Amino acid sequence: MQDLTAIALEVAGSAGASFADIRIVDERRRHLFVRRRSLRSIRDDASLGYAVRVLLDGAWGFASSTRLDAGGVAATAQRAVQIARASRQVPKEVPAQMAAAARHVDTRVGPCAEDPFAMPAGAQADLLLEASNRMMDVEGITATYVALDLTRTRRIVANTDGSYLDLTNTFTEPWINCTAVVNGESQSRRYQRGGRQAGFEWVREIDPVGSARGWAEDAVMKCRAAEVEPGLYDLVLDPMHLSLTMHESVGHPSELDRILGWEANFAGRSFIRPEDIGSLQYGSPVVSFTVDNTLEGGLGSWFYDDDGTPMQRFPMIRDGVLVGVSCTRETAPLVGWEASNGCCRSDSFDRFPINRIPNLYMEPGPAGVTPDDLIAGVDRGIYIYGQGSFSIDQERRNFQFGGDQFWLIEHGKRTKPLRKVTYQAMTTEFWGSCDGVAGPEHWQSHGTPNCGKGEPSQSMRMTHGASFTRFRNIRVGDGSR
Amino acid sequence: MRTADEIRALLHATLASTSADEAEVRYSDLRELGTRFGDNAITQNIATARESVTVDVYFGRQKGTVETLDLSRDGLAAAVARAEGVARAVPEDPELVPLPGPQVYGARPPSYFADVAELAPEQVASDVAQVVAAARAAGFVASGYFEAVAAVEAVANSKGLFGHQAHTDLRYGTTLHGPAGSGKAAANTSARAEMDVADLVQTAVANARLAQSPTAIEPGDYTVIFEPLAAAQLLAFLVFGMSAREAAEGATPFSGQVGQRLLSEKVTVGLVTDDVTLPAPVFGEAGLAVEPRSWVRNGVVTRLRHDRYWAAETGESPDPSLAPLCMAGEDRSAEELVSACPRGLLVKNLWYIRFVDQKTLLLTGMTRDGVFLVEDGQVVRSVKNLRWNESPVVFMQNVLALSHPERVAGWLPLQAPAVMSADFTFTSVTDSV
Numbered sequence: 001m002q003d004l005t006a007i008a009l010e011v012a013g014s015a016g017a018s019f020a021d022i023r024i025v026d027e028r029r030r031h032l033f034v035r036r037r038s039l040r041s042i043r044d045d046a047s048l049g050y051a052v053r054v055l056l057d058g059a060w061g062f063a064s065s066t067r068l069d070a071g072g073v074a075a076t077a078q079r080a081v082q083i084a085r086a087s088r089q090v091p092k093e094v095p096a097q098m099a100a101a102a103r104h105v106d107t108r109v110g111p112c113a114e115d116p117f118a119m120p121a122g123a124q125a126d127l128l129l130e131a132s133n134r135m136m137d138v139e140g141i142t143a144t145y146v147a148l149d150l151t152r153t154r155r156i157v158a159n160t161d162g163s164y165l166d167l168t169n170t171f172t173e174p175w176i177n178c179t180a181v182v183n184g185e186s187q188s189r190r191y192q193r194g195g196r197q198a199g200f201e202w203v204r205e206i207d208p209v210g211s212a213r214g215w216a217e218d219a220v221m222k223c224r225a226a227e228v229e230p231g232l233y234d235l236v237l238d239p240m241h242l243s244l245t246m247h248e249s250v251g252h253p254s255e256l257d258r259i260l261g262w263e264a265n266f267a268g269r270s271f272i273r274p275e276d277i278g279s280l281q282y283g284s285p286v287v288s289f290t291v292d293n294t295l296e297g298g299l300g301s302w303f304y305d306d307d308g309t310p311m312q313r314f315p316m317i318r319d320g321v322l323v324g325v326s327c328t329r330e331t332a333p334l335v336g337w338e339a340s341n342g343c344c345r346s347d348s349f350d351r352f353p354i355n356r357i358p359n360l361y362m363e364p365g366p367a368g369v370t371p372d373d374l375i376a377g378v379d380r381g382i383y384i385y386g387q388g389s390f391s392i393d394q395e396r397r398n399f400q401f402g403g404d405q406f407w408l409i410e411h412g413k414r415t416k417p418l419r420k421v422t423y424q425a426m427t428t429e430f431w432g433s434c435d436g437v438a439g440p441e442h443w444q445s446h447g448t449p450n451c452g453k454g455e456p457s458q459s460m461r462m463t464h465g466a467s468f469t470r471f472r473n474i475r476v477g478d479g480s481r
Numbered sequence: 482m483r484t485a486d487e488i489r490a491l492l493h494a495t496l497a498s499t500s501a502d503e504a505e506v507r508y509s510d511l512r513e514l515g516t517r518f519g520d521n522a523i524t525q526n527i528a529t530a531r532e533s534v535t536v537d538v539y540f541g542r543q544k545g546t547v548e549t550l551d552l553s554r555d556g557l558a559a560a561v562a563r564a565e566g567v568a569r570a571v572p573e574d575p576e577l578v579p580l581p582g583p584q585v586y587g588a589r590p591p592s593y594f595a596d597v598a599e600l601a602p603e604q605v606a607s608d609v610a611q612v613v614a615a616a617r618a619a620g621f622v623a624s625g626y627f628e629a630v631a632a633v634e635a636v637a638n639s640k641g642l643f644g645h646q647a648h649t650d651l652r653y654g655t656t657l658h659g660p661a662g663s664g665k666a667a668a669n670t671s672a673r674a675e676m677d678v679a680d681l682v683q684t685a686v687a688n689a690r691l692a693q694s695p696t697a698i699e700p701g702d703y704t705v706i707f708e709p710l711a712a713a714q715l716l717a718f719l720v721f722g723m724s725a726r727e728a729a730e731g732a733t734p735f736s737g738q739v740g741q742r743l744l745s746e747k748v749t750v751g752l753v754t755d756d757v758t759l760p761a762p763v764f765g766e767a768g769l770a771v772e773p774r775s776w777v778r779n780g781v782v783t784r785l786r787h788d789r790y791w792a793a794e795t796g797e798s799p800d801p802s803l804a805p806l807c808m809a810g811e812d813r814s815a816e817e818l819v820s821a822c823p824r825g826l827l828v829k830n831l832w833y834i835r836f837v838d839q840k841t842l843l844l845t846g847m848t849r850d851g852v853f854l855v856e857d858g859q860v861v862r863s864v865k866n867l868r869w870n871e872s873p874v875v876f877m878q879n880v881l882a883l884s885h886p887e888r889v890a891g892w893l894p895l896q897a898p899a900v901m902s903a904d905f906t907f908t909s910v911t912d913s914v
């Protein structure tokens with residue numbers, strides 16, 4: 001491959017590029033999808049393509065192709081140069097430049113104990129069908145959705161810094177949902193752990209067949225649960241639920257490209273201003289967040305990002321104060337930083353790499369603090385398990401979340417199940433109301449496989465995590481209020 | 482770009498290479514030119530080309546699918562072999578439906594234009610420059626995405642079906658931000674000659690000017706006037722909820738509603754194939770011919786969407802496509818809706834819409850790019866963005882008046898009017914712009 005990557009870099013260099021890279025992506029993807037008792041789809045796709053990215057006079061050009069030979073690579077690089085020249089018509093106030101980076105030559109392969117592509121597709125389909133059938137066998141269940149995405153991505157990234165990276169990651173991402181209709185009420189129950197950078201061992205660990213009946217019974221139970229009475233409640237949130245809340249209200253607003261206004265047309269901007277880094281009181285003193293793109297099994301642990309920057313672990317919020325944001329080699333210099341923290345990724349060979357949420361988690365509280373300790377401190381509250389409905393405004397202030405399951409807390413005890421619970425809050429007020437976090441022994445991770453951002457839209461994966469956490473006086477509704 | 486005859490030969494050669502009982506082969510050639518801008522400058526500029534073939538093979542009720550980007554003889558042979566291997570390995574599907582035979586495809590207005598397919602990046606950048614210059618002159622910051630797409634699709638199967646279609650799509654959208662408000666303008670056209678960049682710029686600047694200096698308004702139930710861009714988003718959620726099978730299972734508000742007046746008698750929604758401003762595919766799922774459909778007529782649910790299996794189970798014809806959607810309107814402008822409104826909120830755009838309750842289609846979302854208080858038929862002031870919690874079913878039940886329909890920019894080909902509707906529920910306010 002190095003002879004081909006050299007051609008692209010030579011074409012860009014001859015045109016006067018200050019930076020260029022070529023990213024070759026060889027991807028294998030298997031997708032299985034069961035609906036009710038039917039194997040609706042099984043795909044086993046392969047793709048090999050590449051893109052050349054050129055920074056010329058502070059303006060970007062990008063072109064992709066599937067023609068991976070000397071002539072094809074040269075033509076694609078020329079096309080990227082042409083596009084960079086066109087971009088110069090509407091230049092940036094400060095011409096784009098890449099933060100300096102060391103040269104890296106490396107080959108890395110991510111964790112995968114049981115190769116999902118070495119397994120017969122039929123065995124995987126049988127397992128999904130069995131899980132689905134077990135859910136359908138429960139009275140009241142009308143529909144199921146059981147899917148499995150298996151992806152192996154090999155990226156070769158070569159750039160004008162002299163870096164040459166050969167990186168392989170495997171992702172296993174299940175999707176499971178069942179719907180019950182009981183006495184005219186319809187409720188769904190979803191599998192909550194998400195995906196992992198792993199092989200088929202992740203499917204075995206979550207045990208869809210063994211868990212199926214319990215999930216289905218939960219859906220039926222939800223139909224019979226009482227509707228919540230809207231009002232102010234304390235909330236105790238489980239790690240799966242919090243993973244979505246932190247994704248939307250911490251992960252997205254702390255993307256530096258949003259902060260700079262580059263996503264303003266679609267994904268939106270951020271309430272964070274560049275000058276807030278280091279001083280913004282984001283939450284209460286018990287709130288600390290860490291970025292860790294080296295997390296074992298993390299969906300965002302790619303060794304190096306698509307800028308060729310090594311992935312890192314760094315603090316984002318400490319004792320309630322915002323101390324860091326995610327960035328790329330292009331955005332880092334715009335806030336005076338000398339280097340990127342490695343958060344630039346693309347979802348396929350033909351998409352431009354952009355600032356993406358990294359693996360991001362909330363630090364646990366003191367050892368020995370249990371979820372029951374948090375609940376014991378609540379007089380009138382709601383315990384929420386898992387993820388449900390979610391929506392947040394375009395600068396990431398006003399949000400509304402649902403959940404998968406809900407229980408009323410009365411006088412320090414979980415009493416009865418509820419349904420149709422939603423809560424609304426403003427980001428910094430919500431995190432400011434946090435007054436209790438369970439210990440590290442209760443910390444769990446959630447792999448988010450489908451974060452959407454960008455134009456054209458890109459889907460990205462990352463892992464979040466938290467322990468059980470308590471919030472005070474949050475406005476709860478029944479979805480309609 | 483391959484000709485239709487070359488594509489037909491490629492697909493037929495692929496079909497001939499399989500020993501499966503039945504097979505379907507689909508071809509796609511997607512070319513995109515996409516220019517993003519933010520903070521008054523181009524931030525990304527891409528050109529992509531992705532040509533692919535997808536092979537479905539069937540052995541009895543066993544099916545396997547493989548997509549490949551390697552369209553060489555060896556690449557296609559490998560894809561067929563892998564699909565056969567998958568199909569032989571997986572369980573039978575009790576819901577599998579036999580492939581359809583040859584179709585008769587209806588005529589369509591032209592939808593593929595060389596002036597979009599061959600658009601140069603310099604031309605798109607020049608269009609972006611117009612927006613940025615106007616934004617700067619007005620004291621705003623421009624962002625946006627200008628995209629030119631040229632797409633060719635074809636399908637062939639072992640029962641003799643062959644379909645080929647091509648379209649171009651020029652999608653321009655921009656948002657101008659001032660210190661306290663934003664204004665959006667967006668347009669989709671099939672031909673570059675139809676794209677009026679000057680009008681786009683003028684609309685965005687006017688909307689941004691109007692949206693500055695918003696003040697908070699108390700959340701609650703309001704009469705609303707949703708401009709077509711906002712109304713179209715609720716319309717899409719409504720129609721995507723019209724699954725016949727899920728209705729039969731009691732999981733949606735459409736259960737038992739076919740033939741019933743569920744919505745306001747002013748609401749009529751259908752799939753149209755002959756509107757020159759709304760490109761319609763000639764074929765959809767499995768190569769089936771796309772034909773006009775009525776989903777709602779004068780508030781009465783006339784039809785729910787049947788996939789191929791559910792259509793076979795219920796004796797209905799399948800619906801290979803939901804779109805292009807057209808919601809009929811009335812003979813007045815959006816401005817006349819404002820004039821007829823004693824008190825309400827004019828909403829330009831919506832954002833981050835998600836289900837809260839599938840059974841009732843209850844949604845939540847935000848307003849965006851301008852909300853305005855209307856009193857005595859006049860826009861009196863800009864108000865801060867609001868969260869809302871409402872079902873599109875209720876929104877369409879409470880319709881008071883409609884404007885002329887117009888093509889709405891977005892990924893889904895759709896025509897919608899501005900909609901004035903009563904008692905729309907807003908639940909909280911935000912400072913976000």
